[in-house]
Amino acid sequence: MVLKRIQFPQEVTQDVFERMRKERERIAQKFLAEGEGMASDIKAKADAEKDKILAEARAQAKRIKGEGDAEAARYYDIFSKNEDLAIFLRKLEALENTLKSNSTIILDSRTPPYDLLLGGYLEKDNGEKK
Numbered sequence: 642m643v644l645k646r647i648q649f650p651q652e653v654t655q656d657v658f659e660r661m662r663k664e665r666e667r668i669a670q671k672f673l674a675e676g677e678g679m680a681s682d683i684k685a686k687a688d689a690e691k692d693k694i695l696a697e698a699r700a701q702a703k704r705i706k707g708e709g710d711a712e713a714a715r716y717y718d719i720f721s722k723n724e725d726l727a728i729f730l731r732k733l734e735a736l737e738n739t740l741k742s743n744s745t746i747i748l749d750s751r752t753p754p755y756d757l758l759l760g761g762y763l764e765k766d767n768g769e770k771k
Contacts, residue, residue: 732757 720727732754739754750759 729757 720730735754736757750756
C-alpha cells in the first residue's frame with residue numbers, strides 16, 4: 642500500500658495557517674518598529690544638523706551685517722563731510738541703473754542725474770570750476 646496523500650482535518654489546517662499568519666505579522670511588526678526607530682534617529686540627527694547650520698548661518702549673517710553697518714557708517718561720515726561727492730555718486734548710480742539696457746531715452750540733459758552727461762557737474766552755480 643502506497644500513501645498518495647495525507648490530509649489534516651480542516652480546523653487543524655486553519656489553525657496552522659492562523660499561527661503562520663500571526664508569526665508573519667509579529668515579524669513584520671518587529672521590522673516596522675526597527676524601521677521607525679531608525680527613522681526617528683535619522684530625523685533627530687538631521688534636525689540637530691539643521692539647527693547647527695542655521696545657528697552658524699545666523700551668526701555669520703550677524704557678523705556680515707555688522708561689518709556692512711561699519712562700512713556704511715564710514716561712507717556716511719565721508720559723504721557728510723563732502724556732500725558734492727555724495728550727490729555725484731548718487732547721480733552716477735542713477736545713470737547706471739537707467740542706462741543698463743540698450744535703450745533709447747530722450748531727456749533734458751540739464752535734469753539730474755543726466756546733467757552728468759554734459760560734464761557740467763564740476764561747475765558751481767557761479768560758473769567756477771571746482
